[in-house]
Amino acid sequence: MTTLTDPPKESFRLSMLLYDSRYRSITIQIIVLIAFVVGAGWLIRNAAVNLAEAGKPFTFKFLGEASGYDINQRLIDYSSQSTHARAAIVGIMNTLLVAVLGCVTATIIGVLVGVLRLSKSWMVSRLAGAYVEALRNVPVLLWIVLTMAIVAEFLPQPKDFRGENPAASMLLFDSVAITNRGIYIPEPQFSRALGDIPVLVGSSRDPSACQSYYEGGELADACGLFQISLDLWAIIALLVASIMVARLNTMRANRIQAATGDRPNTLWANLAIIVLPTVALLWYLGFYLDYPILKGFNFRGGIHLRNSLIALWLALSLYTGAFIAEVVRSGIMAIPKGQSEAAAALGLRQGKIMRLVILPQAWRVIFPPLISQYLNLTKNSSLAIAVGYMDVTGTLGGITLNQTGREMETVLLLMLVYLVISLTVSTAMNAYNKRNALKER
Amino acid sequence: MSSNDTPSFVRTEMLAERAPPALNTGAVGWIKTNLFPNPLSSVLTVVSLILVFLLLRSFIPWAFGGVWNAESLKECREILQGTEAACWAVIHERFWQLMYGFYPDNLYWRPNLAFVMLIVALAPVLFEKAPRWLLVVTVATPFLGPWLLWGGTIWTPIAAALGFVVGYLVYKAVANSLSELAGMVLGPLAAILWWIFVAGRLSDTLASVMPLAIESVPSRQFGGFMLSITLGITGIAASFPLGIVLALGRQSDLVIVKSLSVGFIEFIRGVPLITLLFVAQVMLAYFLPRGVEFDIILRVMIMITLFSAAYMAEVIRGGLAALPKGQYEAADALGLTYWQAQRLIIMPQALKIAIPGIVSTFIGLFKDTTLVSIIGLADPIGWVKFIQADANWNGIVWELYGFVAFVFFLFCFSMGRYSMYLERKLQTGHK
Numbered sequence: 067m068t069t070l071t072d073p074p075k076e077s078f079r080l081s082m083l084l085y086d087s088r089y090r091s092i093t094i095q096i097i098v099l100i101a102f103v104v105g106a107g108w109l110i111r112n113a114a115v116n117l118a119e120a121g122k123p124f125t126f127k128f129l130g131e132a133s134g135y136d137i138n139q140r141l142i143d144y145s146s147q148s149t150h151a152r153a154a155i156v157g158i159m160n161t162l163l164v165a166v167l168g169c170v171t172a173t174i175i176g177v178l179v180g181v182l183r184l185s186k187s188w189m190v191s192r193l194a195g196a197y198v199e200a201l202r203n204v205p206v207l208l209w210i211v212l213t214m215a216i217v218a219e220f221l222p223q224p225k226d227f228r229g230e231n232p233a234a235s236m237l238l239f240d241s242v243a244i245t246n247r248g249i250y251i252p253e254p255q256f257s258r259a260l261g262d263i264p265v266l267v268g269s270s271r272d273p274s275a276c277q278s279y280y281e282g283g284e285l286a287d288a289c290g291l292f293q294i295s296l297d298l299w300a301i302i303a304l305l306v307a308s309i310m311v312a313r314l315n316t317m318r319a320n321r322i323q324a325a326t327g328d329r330p331n332t333l334w335a336n337l338a339i340i341v342l343p344t345v346a347l348l349w350y351l352g353f354y355l356d357y358p359i360l361k362g363f364n365f366r367g368g369i370h371l372r373n374s375l376i377a378l379w380l381a382l383s384l385y386t387g388a389f390i391a392e393v394v395r396s397g398i399m400a401i402p403k404g405q406s407e408a409a410a411a412l413g414l415r416q417g418k419i420m421r422l423v424i425l426p427q428a429w430r431v432i433f434p435p436l437i438s439q440y441l442n443l444t445k446n447s448s449l450a451i452a453v454g455y456m457d458v459t460g461t462l463g464g465i466t467l468n469q470t471g472r473e474m475e476t477v478l479l480l481m482l483v484y485l486v487i488s489l490t491v492s493t494a495m496n497a498y499n500k501r502n503a504l505k506e507r
Numbered sequence: 508m509s510s511n512d513t514p515s516f517v518r519t520e521m522l523a524e525r526a527p528p529a530l531n532t533g534a535v536g537w538i539k540t541n542l543f544p545n546p547l548s549s550v551l552t553v554v555s556l557i558l559v560f561l562l563l564r565s566f567i568p569w570a571f572g573g574v575w576n577a578e579s580l581k582e583c584r585e586i587l588q589g590t591e592a593a594c595w596a597v598i599h600e601r602f603w604q605l606m607y608g609f610y611p612d613n614l615y616w617r618p619n620l621a622f623v624m625l626i627v628a629l630a631p632v633l634f635e636k637a638p639r640w641l642l643v644v645t646v647a648t649p650f651l652g653p654w655l656l657w658g659g660t661i662w663t664p665i666a667a668a669l670g671f672v673v674g675y676l677v678y679k680a681v682a683n684s685l686s687e688l689a690g691m692v693l694g695p696l697a698a699i700l701w702w703i704f705v706a707g708r709l710s711d712t713l714a715s716v717m718p719l720a721i722e723s724v725p726s727r728q729f730g731g732f733m734l735s736i737t738l739g740i741t742g743i744a745a746s747f748p749l750g751i752v753l754a755l756g757r758q759s760d761l762v763i764v765k766s767l768s769v770g771f772i773e774f775i776r777g778v779p780l781i782t783l784l785f786v787a788q789v790m791l792a793y794f795l796p797r798g799v800e801f802d803i804i805l806r807v808m809i810m811i812t813l814f815s816a817a818y819m820a821e822v823i824r825g826g827l828a829a830l831p832k833g834q835y836e837a838a839d840a841l842g843l844t845y846w847q848a849q850r851l852i853i854m855p856q857a858l859k860i861a862i863p864g865i866v867s868t869f870i871g872l873f874k875d876t877t878l879v880s881i882i883g884l885a886d887p888i889g890w891v892k893f894i895q896a897d898a899n900w901n902g903i904v905w906e907l908y909g910f911v912a913f914v915f916f917l918f919c920f921s922m923g924r925y926s927m928y929l930e931r932k933l934q935t936g937h938k
Contacts, residue, residue, distance in 0.1 A: 090688065095763040097692060102767060109794045116793045187548035188541035189555045203919035204912045205874035207881075208888055212912075215895075215904045445779035452881055463785055473789040480785070481778045488777035 117474065126479075128470045129154070135465050137456045139372045150466050157461030158483055164378055164457065165444040171383035172443060173436075176390025183395050194391065201388035206446050209385050214377035214453040221246040221373075224364050236358075243358055243365055248372040250358035250365045257352030260296035297351055301344065308343050312336040374455035378447065386443045390436060397432035398424060430504065437495045441488055448484070458483050568592065573906075575599050579899035597900050598910050601890070605910070608730015608885045614658075614722065618733050621655040624648050625740060633925070649744070656737060658723035662710035670706055674698030687844070726804040730885035732914060738804070738811060738886075739873040745812040746872065747865070750819025755849065757820060758827055768820070775817035780875050783810040788882045807879055815872040822868055826861030827853065859933050866926035870919045877915075887911045 083093045117124055129151040136146050141159045144152055183194035201209070224245050227236065236243045243250040316332055323329040358368030401424050409423040450457040451464055458480060467476040526532070530539055543549040573593030577583040583594035598605070607615060628648035630637040650664035678694025714720065729737065756768030775783075787806040795801075830853065838848035858865070880889035891907045894900050900907075 091761050094688070095761050098761075098767070099763050112796055113793045116797065119797070120793075182551070185548060185551060186541075186544045187552040187555070189559075190548070190551045193555045193559065199920060199923075200916065203870070203874075203916045203923070205877040205888070205915055207877045208908060208912055208915070211888060211891075212904070212908045215908070219902065219904055448779040448781045449878070449881070451781070459779070459781060463782065467785075467789070473785075474793060477782060477785050477790055481782050484779055484782065485774065485777040489773070 113474065122472060122474075124474060126475055128466075128472055128475070131470075133466065134469065137461065139370075139375055139456055150462075150470065153466060154458060154462040154479070154483075157456060157458035160375075160455065160461075161444070161447055161450075161457040161459075161483075162487075164375060164382070164447045164450065164455070165440075167379050168382040168386065168443050168447065169440045171379070172386035172390055172439070175383055175387030176439075177394055179387060179391035180394030180398070183391060184398060198388045198391050201385055202392075206381065206385045207449050207452060209381040210378055210449050211452055213381040214374065217373045217377045217380075218246050223247075224360065227360050241355070241357055243360075245365070246373060247364070248370055248374075249376055250368045250370055252355035252357050253367070253369045255354055255356045256297050257354060259351065260300060300351075301347060304343055304347050305340070308340045312339045315339065372455070374450070374453045377453050378450050378455050382443050382446055385446070386439055389439050389442070393432055393435045393439060394428075397428040400431045401427050430502065433502075434495070434499060437491065441491060444487060444491075445484065565591075580901065580903050581899075593906050594903060595906060597894065597903055597906050601894050601900075604731060604894075605887055605890050606731045607733045608890065609728040610724060610730065610733060611722075611728070614724065617655045617658070617721075617724075621652045622736070624652060624655075654721075656724070656729075657726070658721045660710060660714040660718065660720040662713040662719070663706075666706040666710040666713075667702065669709075670698045670701040673701045687846075726802045729804060731890055732887055734804075734879070734884060734886050735873070735876045738808060738876040738879065741808050742811040742815055742872050742876070743869050745808075746814075746816040746819050746868075749812065749816035750823055750868075751854070753816060753820035754823035754827060757824055772817045772820050775814055776821070780811070780814050780878055781881060783814055784878055784882050786810060803884070807882075807884065811872065811876065814875070815868055818868045818871070819865065822861050822864035823857065825864060826857035826859075829860045830857050862926055862929055862933070866922055866929075870922050873918060873922070874915065887914070 083089050114124075130149050132147050133150045133153045134146050135153070137144055137153065137156050137160075139160060140156045141163060142156060144156045179194045179197055183191050183198065185191045185194070222245055224243075224247060227243065227245070241252050312335075315335055319330050319332045356367050358365040358370075360366075405423055405427065406419050409419040414422065447457060448459040451460045454460070456464075462476050462483070463480040467473060470476070527536075530536060542552045568590075569592050572590065573595040574583045574586050575595050576599065577586060577594065577596035578600070580594055580597070583596055587594075603612060603615075607618065610618065624644060625648055627641060628645040631639060631641040631645060650668045654661065654664040674694045674697050677697040678690040680690075681693045682690030753768050753772060756764050757772060759765050759768070784807060787810040788803070791806050791809075792800065834852055834856065835848070838852040843851065877886055877888050880886045880892070883889070885893070888911065891911060894907060895903060
């Protein structure tokens with residue numbers, strides 16, 4: 067006969083907090099949490115006491131005050147009368163500008179060097195390898211300041227462009243001038259412009275105040291935090307719409323191909339759908355290019371890309387390009403040789419093997435590290451401060467910090483800006499990755 | 508069938524191998540397959556040969572025809588009389604500053620000795636063949652190295668080292684009598700308390716009883732490559748264990764530990780190092796009680812360590828994730844505790860997988876030490892700017908930057924090569 071007995075009921079003992087694995091993890095976590103809260107509380111309390119003693123209570127009011135300094139390279143209107151907040155926005159836009167420009171050129175350099183590194187020619191692959199090793203093993207800050215020094219010391223001065231027999235001349239039909247003060251390029255202008263819409267308009271809604279600013283006066287609240295150019299948005303909207311229509315056309319071609327086996331040629335139709343409306347709109351807006359012209363000691367008109375921007379852009383692209391080259395090379399090498407052999411056995415030509423078989427698979431390997439290189443480039447662009455390019459580190463974390471003496475607020479805000487950029491990009495990319503991940507059984 | 512029936516047309520001996528076509532062997536064959544395999548590659552080869560030729564044609568006379576003895580750039584140009592050549596005299600003149608900054612020149616032996624000690628200390632860690640007794644130096648270097656660099660009384664490093672002894676003794680005592688977990692909490696706590704409350708007083712007392720001191724050098728006199736190497740080495744040494752802890756924290760089942768680790772790692776990786784250096788420069792003082800101040804170099808070291816620890820944690824997490832789950836389960840099945848499993852099974856394999864990433868994080872950290880020039884420390888790049896600002900050397904670019912770049916290249920490139928050597932040595936799989 068068997069008797070069933072319950073297992074002995076254990077009463078809770080204090081030592082079980084340490085020895086019983088059911089409770090131990092809770093014990094550890096509570097200890098960690100207490101240590102963290104005590105540590106963080108201690109730091110924050112110290113900060114509060116110290117800030118109060120220094121007479122700098124934690125507040126972001128300084129953002130609304132006039133900044134009192136100029137920013138020479140900017141994408142939106144700004145003057146020394148503008149607020150610190152606006153200076154920060156100018157800085158953020160400059161950061162994004164150099165980041166986007168840098169990512170594009172770094173990708174081009176990286177893909178080129180990465181492919182050359184896999185070249186069958188020993189000489190070429192060694193040369194590409196030397197480029198990668200040389201760039202990667204030297205600090206990016208050194209590349210940035212070196213490029214700046216080269217740009218400032220060795221490019222021709224504006225005065226070299228003058229005279230009967232100038233020492234330097236403009237490029238591309240007198241439209242681009244490369245000088246040691248920066249590069250001057252033509253600026254697109256509209257003679258029948260649609261105007262701007264002010265965004266985040268301040269308290270006074272007097273359009274005339276804004277008008278006086280355009281005529282050379284001070285920037286007023288009425289002009290808004292920034293203006294959106296209607297022309298630009300009209301062009302972008304039209305382009306997007308045309309591309310959508312072109313895609314419809316392509317889908318139609320796909321349907322016909324699926325049904326009949328013949329594919330109608332879509333290239334010319336699509337090209338016309340995309341290009342013609344935009345050209346018409348540009349004509350309607352009275353599009354023309356404002357060329358830079360040498361006047362006195364300097365160039366006037368056109369877009370002036372300061373040498374600090376050029377140096378930063380160039381150095382970041384060359385440096386990140388070396389890393390992207392390695393990413394591309396390892397991505398292509400990660401595809402088993404059987405793939406290209408199988409494609410060759412199917413009768414595909416070399417170009418098609420690359421385009422249809424290798425690259426789509428390599429892309430999956432390349433993509434995540436490529437994005438992390440883009441983020442590195444964006445973060446490295448904060449070194450702009452070394453060459454005087456006014457990115458967000460230069461405005462918010464540089465001059466604003468020094469002028470207001472609000473270390474805590476500005477540095478926290480600065481970190482927040484970078485954090486938001488990084489987290490946004492990585493969240494978007496994770497979503498993309500998940501969608502395009504290899505579907506396995 | 509008898510052997511006599513062997514048909515006469517069957518050969519019984521092998522034919523001798525014929526030599527391959529002359530075009531496919533030797534130098535000619537190598538050139539054919541490696542330089543001119545197809546039209547496109549041939550064109551690229553020729554283009555790159557021309558490129559290399561042009562580069563060398565201007566670089567070699569410039570570099571080797573340079574001037575080594577001159578007082579200023581002007582004098583250099585006078586000596587060169589219009590020929591394009593380097594003015595290496597600037598390196599010759601300012602070499603010691605580029606290397607040591609304002610470190611007193613009669614004390615150069617101290618950083619030198621610290622550096623030699625470091626190499627001796629690293630030998631048993633990096634190379635298996637080095638004699639084991641060198642590990643004594645490895646243990647002593649973290650304490651004696653800083654003492655040599657900053658100087659002061661010998662009792663400070665001894666008191667600091669005693670903190671580890673105290674921590675270990677407390678851990679052992681508690682682990683034996685109470686529990687391992689309590690020991691792991693109380694041991695470090697005891698060490699921290701020792702450092703905060705006892706170490707300073709102890710070394711002061713001992714110093715007053717028996718003053719054994721060398722001349723102390725303030726941090727602001729540190730500079731040049733000495734500063735970069737000091738920052739780099741401490742950052743590497745400190746960020747590695749911290750990175751392991753963070754990686755384990757991120758992999759942990761404990762929700763609070765995990766979220767704290769994830770938060771820390773993502774925050775640090777989301778911001779540029781320069782903002783953290785701003786924190787070290789202007790903000791850290793606010794977070795400490797009044798009167799507590801520590802040296803700017805120490806603050807920078809802490810920030811660089813935290814920064815690269817976050818990257819290290821991600822690299823090591825990659826190694827942990829690449830390890831098959833069976834390894835964890837096998838360790839559990841053997842009845843190993845968490846820490847035993849980590850120490851004996853998981854970490855040795857995970858770190859091996861992670862070697863390339865770990866070394867490239869180290870290289871990145873060493874390169875990133877140059878950022879301190881932005882917050883006003885005199886690292887090599889800071890010194891290049893000082894020298895350029897000198898009227899004698901105004902306008903000099905290539906020589907200075909070239910020299911600094913070359914030294915950085917040597918360090919980083921050799922680190923990269925070492926990682927390749929290590930990967931090959933630890934390669935246990937079949938390929």
